[in-house]
Amino acid sequence: xxVLVAISIGAMTASGIYLMLRLRTFTVVLxxxxxxxxxxxxxxxxxxxxxxxxxxxxxxxxxxxxxxxxLVLTAIVxxxxxxxxxxxxxxxxxxxxxxxEIDIEKPGEQPETGG
Amino acid sequence: MVHWIVAPVIIPALxxxxxxxxxxxxxxxxxxGSLVSSVLSLAVAIALLVGAGTGExxxxxxxxxxxxxxxxxxxxxxxxxxxxxxxxxxxxVLCYAIAxxxxxxxxxxxxxxxxxxxxxxxxxxxxxxxxxxVFFEILLIASYGLMTHGGGRMRMRGGVQYVIYNLAGSTLFxxxxxxxxxxxxxxxxxxxxxxxxxxxxxxxxxxxxxxxxLLMVFVLKGxxxxxxxxxxxxxxxxxxxxAALFAVMTxxxxxxxxxxxxxxxxxxxxxxxxxxxxxxxPAAMVTLAVGMIGVLGGGTLARTVSFGVIGxxxxxxxxxxxxxxxxxxxxLYYLLHSTLASAALxxxxxxxRARRGNSTLLPQSPMEGAGLVSALFxxxxxxxxxxxxxxGFLGKLMIMQAIRVxxxxxxxxxxILCTSLIAVVGLxxxxxxxxxxxxxxxxxxxxxxxxxxxxxxxxxTAVMGALLALIVLxxxxxxxxxxxxxxxxxxxxxxQTYIYAVLxxxxxxxxxxxxxxxxxxxxxxxxxxxPVRRETNGHEEGY
Numbered sequence: 001x002x003v004l005v006a007i008s009i010g011a012m013t014a015s016g017i018y019l020m021l022r023l024r025t026f027t028v029v030l031x032x033x034x035x036x037x038x039x040x041x042x043x044x045x046x047x048x049x050x051x052x053x054x055x056x057x058x059x060x061x062x063x064x065x066x067x068x069x070x071l072v073l074t075a076i077v078x079x080x081x082x083x084x085x086x087x088x089x090x091x092x093x094x095x096x097x098x099x100x101e102i103d104i105e106k107p108g109e110q111p112e113t114g115g
Numbered sequence: 116m117v118h119w120i121v122a123p124v125i126i127p128a129l130x131x132x133x134x135x136x137x138x139x140x141x142x143x144x145x146x147x148g149s150l151v152s153s154v155l156s157l158a159v160a161i162a163l164l165v166g167a168g169t170g171e172x173x174x175x176x177x178x179x180x181x182x183x184x185x186x187x188x189x190x191x192x193x194x195x196x197x198x199x200x201x202x203x204x205x206x207x208v209l210c211y212a213i214a215x216x217x218x219x220x221x222x223x224x225x226x227x228x229x230x231x232x233x234x235x236x237x238x239x240x241x242x243x244x245x246x247x248x249v250f251f252e253i254l255l256i257a258s259y260g261l262m263t264h265g266g267g268r269m270r271m272r273g274g275v276q277y278v279i280y281n282l283a284g285s286t287l288f289x290x291x292x293x294x295x296x297x298x299x300x301x302x303x304x305x306x307x308x309x310x311x312x313x314x315x316x317x318x319x320x321x322x323x324x325x326x327x328x329l330l331m332v333f334v335l336k337g338x339x340x341x342x343x344x345x346x347x348x349x350x351x352x353x354x355x356x357x358a359a360l361f362a363v364m365t366x367x368x369x370x371x372x373x374x375x376x377x378x379x380x381x382x383x384x385x386x387x388x389x390x391x392x393x394x395x396x397p398a399a400m401v402t403l404a405v406g407m408i409g410v411l412g413g414g415t416l417a418r419t420v421s422f423g424v425i426g427x428x429x430x431x432x433x434x435x436x437x438x439x440x441x442x443x444x445x446x447l448y449y450l451l452h453s454t455l456a457s458a459a460l461x462x463x464x465x466x467x468r469a470r471r472g473n474s475t476l477l478p479q480s481p482m483e484g485a486g487l488v489s490a491l492f493x494x495x496x497x498x499x500x501x502x503x504x505x506x507g508f509l510g511k512l513m514i515m516q517a518i519r520v521x522x523x524x525x526x527x528x529x530x531i532l533c534t535s536l537i538a539v540v541g542l543x544x545x546x547x548x549x550x551x552x553x554x555x556x557x558x559x560x561x562x563x564x565x566x567x568x569x570x571x572x573x574x575x576t577a578v579m580g581a582l583l584a585l586i587v588l589x590x591x592x593x594x595x596x597x598x599x600x601x602x603x604x605x606x607x608x609x610x611q612t613y614i615y616a617v618l619x620x621x622x623x624x625x626x627x628x629x630x631x632x633x634x635x636x637x638x639x640x641x642x643x644x645x646p647v648r649r650e651t652n653g654h655e656e657g658y
Binding site: 020025028032035036039042043045046047048067068071074075078079081082085086089090092093096097099102104 | 245271278292294
């Protein structure tokens with residue numbers, strides 16, 4: 001199970017990083033979401049992988065660690081909100097500037113107009 | 116006293132929410148609300164500084180959950196100093212934004228501003244490393260809104276870059292925290308610090324990985340090379356008052372490096388040792404060089420100043436990366452100075468933009484009120500370049516003195532001195548093009564630019580004067596400030612006090628464990644129906 005989880009985290013991270021290095025916002029956003037999925041599973045795994053064990057002390061001999069689950073919940077909420085925000089921002093940048101390229105070749109002097 | 120520790124987080128949170136819920140249609144109310152919140156935070160910050168100045172470390176357990184199970188806020192000299200710096204800068208920037216009508220160029224400026232301040236305060240006070248991540252996110256979310264405040268084509272594009280860079284950074288932070296938890300089994304900083312030396316040798320590699328991952332996350336915030344790429348565009352394209360506030364955001368990175376790498380991964384920890392210092396010192400030198408050379412080739416005043424910020428972060432990280440008591444003390448003094456100086460320069464950029472439409476370093480027709488702006492520029496440029504008589508000079512001198520004992524000191528001195536010279540050249544060139552170059556017919560004509568009323572208000576200039584007065588104050592009061600930062604640094608290296616303040620001294624912990632055991636026995640006895648014990652311990656029925 002550990003190997004399987006590790007491979008899937010690795011694959012998601014790799015594809016996330018690859019997509020993030022692209023030039024257009026859409027793929028970059030996809031890459032970021034992929035990366036956040038990877039990190040969520042990673043956080044989950046940081047409390048050791050056990051199956052069929054409740055996160056309650058003293059109920060059984062084996063128990064799963066409840067803290068990473070709480071951490072993952074926080075991380076999911078934050079990354080979800082952030083993804084929504086970056087999508088909105090990318091969209092308004094695209095509508096404003098007429099291009100969805102990430103790179104700014106010649107930084108504008110007048111931030112308001114882009115002159 | 117202890118309960119006031121949470122006030123810097125609560126005050127901006129309450130006011131931010133109130134501004135957005137009940138005041139959003141009334142400009143005046145928003146401004147008053149925001150100012151009241153900032154003044155209150157400043158008052159609390161001063162009180163906290165006085166409290167922390169005694170040398171005691173205060174720990175505040177949120178919801179009374181004992182550490183390490185609950186989240187704690189910890190107030191020591193370092194946090195108190197950072198909180199006060201943020202409160203002062205926040206109030207100054209807010210006054211400037213109000214005086215020059217910046218807050219009216221988009222919506223919800225004040226609410227975002229308060230949430231940003233709240234995130235900064237929280238990050239500086241928290242004693243839990245996952246909570247540090249959460250506060251980082253709070254300050255980042257607010258900063259995304261502030262960065263794109265006012266809108267515009269280039270600003271939006273710059274905003275996208277900034278957000279994406281920081282989202283990648285946050286993901287890295289989570290990876291670091293996951294590894295940290297897997298190795299240490301706790302996220303409370305004091306608990307981490309206590310467990311670090313006790314880890315088995317087989318975990319050493321993972322400890323090193325965690326340390327380096329965390330270092331990467333923090334120096335990304337602090338714009339240490341090669342993680343600095345986000346800074347020039349962001350700072351040059353953000354509204355200038357926001358850029359001035361962001362001057363303290365890079366310092367949060369520096370603060371986190373100091374906190375985590377003196378407490379959890381000190382150089383005395385076998386697994387990490389000199390690893391962090393070995394990475395940080397060369398990186399800081401290169402940052403210093405790149406930043407100051409960037410000052411020469413900025414092209415616009417905004418970018419010139421942004422590179423100046425990178426350069427000053429390089430100086431700061433050089434001091435921090437040495438990780439000795441004197442070097443961190445010197446670094447902390449320089450941190451105070453460089454925050455104020457870079458904020459002042461960004462406000463100058465705003466005044467230049469307001470008067471001539473851009474800050475391109477090309478001769479243009481002379482602007483109105485150039486004399487005053489050039490004087491302000493002159494003083495802040497002297498400050499950021501580290502020339503006498505202002506505090507930048509003292510800061511650099513202290514840093515040079517502190518690294519004199521290292522065997523690479525020649526390099527450190529060479530980098531600091533040469534880059535200071537380059538910065539002086541770059542800034543004086545920028546200043547002379549902007550303010551002195553005579554206007555002739557060959558210069559490009561000013562294409563129908565008119566000054567927006569209100570943007571050059573005298574009140575705004577007065578606020579800038581106040582900011583520069585703070586720099587002068589920092590210079591004049593160098594004696595007491597130096598004593599404070601030295602005490603701060605000494606406290607940072609005395610990790611025992613911090614750990615005991617959060618987790619309790621061994622005697623306290625033994626007493627607590629004994630009490631818990633007695634209680635457990637009691638409950639156990641009660642379960643099996645032992646009426647005698649129950650009677651004698653009737654007061655514990657509540658459990």
